[in-house]
Structures are given as structure tokens and as C-alpha cells.
Amino acid sequence: MRVQVQLLLWTLFVGLGATGAPEEETRKVSLELNPGSSNSTQNLLHIRAVGNGSTIHYVWSTIGVPTVLLIYTDSDNTDLQVNWTKLLSPEPHGAIRVEPAGHVRYSTALLFTRIFEYKEVNNTADFSGTDGKFFYPPYELSEFTWASARDSLNSSALTARLTGVKATDPAGSFSNGSVAFQVSAFESSGRDASSPRLLHNANCTKMEFLLSGVQPRGNNSRFALEMVTLEKKGGRKKLRSVHSIDDEYTPTIFEVMELVPDFPNGSHAQGYFQWKSVAYGAMEGGRADTLPCKIYQPRDLNETFRIPSIVHAFYGENLTDNYNLEAYNVSFGIADGDFYDKKHFLGWSAMIGYGTPPRDSFSVLVICIMAVALGTPLVLLLVGTIVVSVIRRRRIVSQYEPLN
Ligand SMILES: *[C@@H]1O[C@H](CO)[C@@H](O)[C@H](O)[C@H]1NC(C)=O
Ligand SMILES: *[C@@H]1O[C@H](CO)[C@@H](O)[C@H](O)[C@H]1NC(C)=O
Ligand SMILES: *[C@@H]1O[C@H](CO)[C@@H](O)[C@H](O)[C@H]1NC(C)=O
Ligand SMILES: *[C@@H]1O[C@H](CO)[C@@H](O)[C@H](O)[C@H]1NC(C)=O
Ligand SMILES: *[C@@H]1O[C@H](CO)[C@@H](O)[C@H](O)[C@H]1NC(C)=O
Ligand SMILES: *[C@@H]1O[C@H](CO)[C@@H](O)[C@H](O)[C@H]1NC(C)=O
Ligand SMILES: *[C@@H]1O[C@H](CO)[C@@H](O)[C@H](O)[C@H]1NC(C)=O
Ligand SMILES: *[C@@H]1O[C@H](CO)[C@@H](O)[C@H](O)[C@H]1NC(C)=O
Ligand SMILES: *[C@@H]1O[C@H](CO)[C@@H](O)[C@H](O)[C@H]1NC(C)=O
Ligand SMILES: *[C@@H]1O[C@H](CO)[C@@H](O)[C@H](O)[C@H]1NC(C)=O
Numbered sequence: 001m002r003v004q005v006q007l008l009l010w011t012l013f014v015g016l017g018a019t020g021a022p023e024e025e026t027r028k029v030s031l032e033l034n035p036g037s038s039n040s041t042q043n044l045l046h047i048r049a050v051g052n053g054s055t056i057h058y059v060w061s062t063i064g065v066p067t068v069l070l071i072y073t074d075s076d077n078t079d080l081q082v083n084w085t086k087l088l089s090p091e092p093h094g095a096i097r098v099e100p101a102g103h104v105r106y107s108t109a110l111l112f113t114r115i116f117e118y119k120e121v122n123n124t125a126d127f128s129g130t131d132g133k134f135f136y137p138p139y140e141l142s143e144f145t146w147a148s149a150r151d152s153l154n155s156s157a158l159t160a161r162l163t164g165v166k167a168t169d170p171a172g173s174f175s176n177g178s179v180a181f182q183v184s185a186f187e188s189s190g191r192d193a194s195s196p197r198l199l200h201n202a203n204c205t206k207m208e209f210l211l212s213g214v215q216p217r218g219n220n221s222r223f224a225l226e227m228v229t230l231e232k233k234g235g236r237k238k239l240r241s242v243h244s245i246d247d248e249y250t251p252t253i254f255e256v257m258e259l260v261p262d263f264p265n266g267s268h269a270q271g272y273f274q275w276k277s278v279a280y281g282a283m284e285g286g287r288a289d290t291l292p293c294k295i296y297q298p299r300d301l302n303e304t305f306r307i308p309s310i311v312h313a314f315y316g317e318n319l320t321d322n323y324n325l326e327a328y329n330v331s332f333g334i335a336d337g338d339f340y341d342k343k344h345f346l347g348w349s350a351m352i353g354y355g356t357p358p359r360d361s362f363s364v365l366v367i368c369i370m371a372v373a374l375g376t377p378l379v380l381l382l383v384g385t386i387v388v389s390v391i392r393r394r395r396i397v398s399q400y401e402p403l404n
């Protein structure tokens with residue numbers, strides 16, 4: 001009886017979930033390195049995700065600072081065009097275009113500019129202030145040399161890796177280590193197999209920022225990453241914190257952070273950057289190696305913007321006239337947590353996508369727990385009511401029997 005009611009509740013929940021979910025969207029995804037060029041000393045990775053009536057182009061490049069462009073077009077027949085002569089010239093404006101340009105509905109970019117290494121005197125992990133911290137000279141990612149992504153490109157797994165080391169490294173910090181951006185694309189929805197088990201769909205791509213084997217400059221080193229993002233004038237990026245109630249996949253991490261466009265005119269353009277507030281201090285991403293991460297208030301970069309990046313090639317010379325640029329810091333690690341020194345590894349994952357950011361819904365496990373929790377009292381109540389009424393009826397019947 002109890003099992004039956006629980007089964008009933010369970011099928012009810014699952015049924016609701018199944019009917020409530022929209023039809024699964026898929027895209028045909030292809031990866032191409034350096035389209036239109038046979039020279040592999042530079043990296044320009046083009047991810048093309050073609051859906052029904054739309055194409056999302058992702059362009060990752062290490063020409064300048066590592067940058068990703070997201071270009072959404074409302075046609076399934078748009079092309080990326082790169083003029084390599086222009087792109088590698090000092091005036092790259094207009095070297096990267098999407099044709100026909102009239103189909104471009106939305107675009108944004110994310111640049112990874114600097115890595116900060118700092119020593120915590122009293123292990124407070126408060127990155128925002130300057131008290132009690134000693135900053136080593138930051139690693140400017142524009143001064144790195146990047147290996148060709150050719151060998152890492154896997155067209156069936158839809159992954160590629162951009163790996164870089166500091167160009168001039170007298171201290172030898174990078175002699176056995178590197179900074180890498182591991183990029184993955186997806187043809188349909190799902191959940192990552194590796195921690196922090198992020199959700200994805202066909203509209204998004206994943207990036208993993210990896211700092212591995214780099215020699216820290218002190219025993220108490222922690223790291224932070226500086227990024228720059230842009231949005232059309234009139235709008236800007238908004239930081240949003242979403243609390244997930246279901247932490248089955250990343251125990252104790254409930255917070256999902258999102259950078260989304262915010263237009264006062266109510267424009268619904270949506271390019272998002274989403275991550276869980278956690279990084280990992282070991283490759284395996286185990287529970288013992290979690291490093292909570294924190295994002296800080298942005299700084300406006302609206303004056304002169306000289307950071308070398310493919311954004312100049314795509315957005316043209318008057319970038320700052322037409323776009324708001326903002327820089328954000330993300331720091332990894334908390335007070336009393338482990339230092340980078342422990343395993344010489346730091347890994348942080350995030351999703352970059354178009355549309356509605358993926359959201360955790362209740363997992364089957366949680367639904368089962370809820371069904372048991374809700375079902376048990378309900379069954380007890382039902383059984384109780386039945387038993388009581390049966391006993392009552394029996395009593396009433398037995399009381400009246402003698403009279404008959
Ligand atoms: C590739 O490009 C680099 C500069 O970006 C140049 O020095 C090199 O000669 C080129 N190689 C080939 C094979 O064209
Ligand atoms: C594409 O979308 C249109 C309307 O949005 C629909 O009518 C059509 O069946 C879809 N085609 C495919 C192949 O899914
Ligand atoms: C590429 O750019 C160069 C330099 O700006 C220009 O001379 C050339 O015509 C361009 N090529 C194409 C195919 O547009
Ligand atoms: C670190 O902690 C010690 C002892 O608590 C204190 O005396 C010192 O001022 C602190 N240093 C900084 C830079 O906060
Ligand atoms: C590409 O990835 C697939 C799936 O992860 C793997 O089986 C295959 O060996 C990879 N190919 C190369 C060339 O690494
Ligand atoms: C280089 O790194 C690997 C793995 O991170 C480690 O096993 C190896 O001992 C390191 N080698 C040197 C010379 O530090
Ligand atoms: C780092 O720790 C090692 C071993 O614990 C010690 O030998 C070394 O002196 C420390 N280095 C610094 C800069 O504190
Ligand atoms: C809102 O403003 C942005 C940037 O100025 C513009 O691209 C967009 O079309 C506007 N949306 C609406 C609904 O007016
Ligand atoms: C640049 O940003 C600052 C801070 O938000 C603001 O005060 C200033 O007016 C902006 N300048 C321009 C030219 O938009
Ligand atoms: C950029 O701005 C300058 C000066 O405001 C102007 O002369 C030029 O035509 C603009 N370029 C583009 C591509 O709009």
C-alpha cells in the first residue's frame with residue numbers, strides 16, 4: 001500500500017517533469033582551426049553551431065589576450081570570414097566578419113587579461129582589500145606564447161585546448177607548467193561528467209581555465225583571474241546569483257553565478273557566462289579539493305582600451321564609442337583553505353552561451369527523497385483513517401447487532 005502510494009507520487013513528479021520540459025534542442029556543431037589559413041603558429045578556433053533557423057558562432061583566439069567572441073545569427077547559413085593579412089597587421093579592424101552581416105542579432109566577448117598571484121600573510125583570503133596581502137607581478141596573458149591547438153583538437157569530442165606559457169620566464173615558473181583554456185562544445189543538452197558537473201545545452205560552450213604545474217612564487221600563493229567583457233552602449237553586464245537547492249552533484253556548493261546583459265530598454269538579448277562558485281585544487285576535482293571562488297565588483301574600462309585582442313578585429317576601431325567595457329576579478333580559495341602550493345593545480349569551469357542559462361531542476365534522487373518524505377505521512381494518514389473508520393464501523397455494527 002505504502003509502496004504503491006509512493007510509486008504513484010513518484011510517477012506524478014516524473015510525469016510532471018517530463019511533460020513540463022520543452023522539446024530538446026540540438027545543433028550541428030563543427031570545429032575549425034584557423035579558417036582560411038594554413039599557418040598554425042596562431043590560434044583562431046571557430047566553433048559553428050547550426051540549429052533550425054539560427055547559427056551561433058564562437059571564436060576563440062590567442063592572438064592578443066585569450067578571447068572568445070559569441071556571435072548569434074538568425075539564419076542557419078552564415079559564414080565567418082577572416083582576412084589573415086589584416087588580422088595580423090597593426091590595424092586589424094574589420095578582419096573578422098560574419099556574412100551576411102544583416103543576420104547578426106547579438107554578439108558579445110570575453111577576454112582573459114591577467115592572472116594575479118598573491119601571498120596571504122594571515123590567510124584571510126580577502127582578495128578585495130590590499131591589507132595583509134603581497135602581490136607578485138601579475139602574469140599578463142598578452143605576453144604569453146601559445147602552442148598550436150591543432151594537436152588538441154578533437155572533432156568528435158568537440159574539444160580543443162589553448163595552452164600558453166610566459167614568453168620570457170627567467171624564474172622558470174613555467175618550465176614544467178602552463179596556463180590552458182580547455183574548450184568544449186555540445187550538440188545537445190546534458191550534464192558534465194567531471195566536477196562541478198555543470199549543465200549544458202546545444203546553445204553553449206564550456207571553458208575550463210587550468211593552471212597546472214606552474215611554480216608558485218611563494219608557499220602561500222593563491223591566484224585570481226581578471227576578465228573583461230562588453231555590452232552595447234545603453235546596456236551593461238549584470239551579475240546574478242542563483243541559488244540551487246539541489247546540490248547532489250556538487251555537495252555544499254549551492255551558488256551559481258551568472259553574468260547576463262542588462263538593458264534598461266527591456267531588450268531580451270541573452271549571452272551569458274555561468275559558473276558554480278567553486279574551483280578545484282586537483283585534477284580529479286574531488287570534494288576535498290574544492291576552492292570556493294568569488295567575483296568582485298566590476299571596474300569600468302570606458303576610456304581608452306588598448307588590450308590587444310581579436311575584439312578589435314571584430315568590433316572595429318570605434319569599439320569604446322559603441323560598447324561598454326567592464327573588467328572583473330575572480331579569486332580562488334578562502335581563508336584557512338589550501339594554497340596552490342599543495343598540488344600545483346587550479347581548475348575552474350564556466351559556460352558561455354546564448355539564450356536561457358541552464359538551470360538545475362530537482363534530480364530523480366531528490367524527487368525520490370521528497371516522495372518518501374511526503375509519502376510516508378500521507379500513507380500513515382490514509383492507513384490511519386481507513387483503520388479508524390473500519391474499527392468504528394465494526395463497533396457500530398457490533399453495537400447494533402444485538403438489537404437485530
Ligand atoms: C606563419 O606566421 C608567422 C607569423 O605569424 C610567420 O613568422 C611564419 O613564417 C608563418 N609560417 C608560414 C609557413 O607561413
Ligand atoms: C524548424 O522550426 C520551424 C518553426 O520554428 C518548424 O516549423 C520546423 O518544423 C522546424 N524544422 C525542423 C527540422 O525541426
Ligand atoms: C585583406 O586585408 C588587406 C589589408 O587590409 C587588403 O589589402 C585585402 O584586400 C584584404 N583581402 C580581402 C580578400 O578582403
Ligand atoms: C597578521 O596577524 C598578526 C597576529 O594576529 C597581526 O599582528 C598582524 O598585524 C597581521 N598582519 C596583517 C598584515 O594583517
Ligand atoms: C577524441 O575524443 C574521443 C571521445 O572522448 C576519444 O575516444 C578519441 O580517442 C579522441 N580522439 C583523439 C584523436 O584524441
Ligand atoms: C613536472 O610536473 C609533473 C606533474 O605535474 C611532475 O610529476 C614532475 O615531477 C614535474 N617535474 C619537475 C622537474 O618538476
Ligand atoms: C616553503 O616551504 C618549504 C618547505 O616547507 C621551505 O623549505 C621553504 O623555505 C618555504 N619557502 C618560503 C619562501 O617560505
Ligand atoms: C535596446 O538597446 C540595445 C542597445 O542600444 C539595442 O541593440 C536593442 O535593439 C534595444 N532593444 C529594444 C527592444 O529597443
Ligand atoms: C566612464 O565610467 C565612469 C564610471 O562609471 C563614469 O563616471 C564616466 O562618466 C564614464 N565616461 C564615459 C565617457 O562614459
Ligand atoms: C571612428 O571614429 C572616427 C572619429 O570619430 C571616424 O572618423 C571614423 O569614421 C569612425 N570609424 C568607423 C568605422 O565608424
Ligand SMILES: *[C@@H]1O[C@H](CO)[C@@H](O)[C@H](O)[C@H]1NC(C)=O
Pocket residue numbers: 116127226296297298299327328329
Ligand atoms: C583585480 O585585482 C588587482 C589586484 O588587487 C587590481 O590591481 C585590479 O585592478 C583588479 N581588477 C579589477 C577589474 O578590479
Ligand SMILES: *[C@@H]1O[C@H](CO)[C@@H](O)[C@H](O)[C@H]1NC(C)=O
Pocket residue numbers: 025051053054201203354355356357
Ligand atoms: C537556443 O537558441 C534559440 C535561438 O536559436 C532559442 O530559441 C532557444 O530558446 C535557446 N535555448 C535555450 C535553452 O536558451
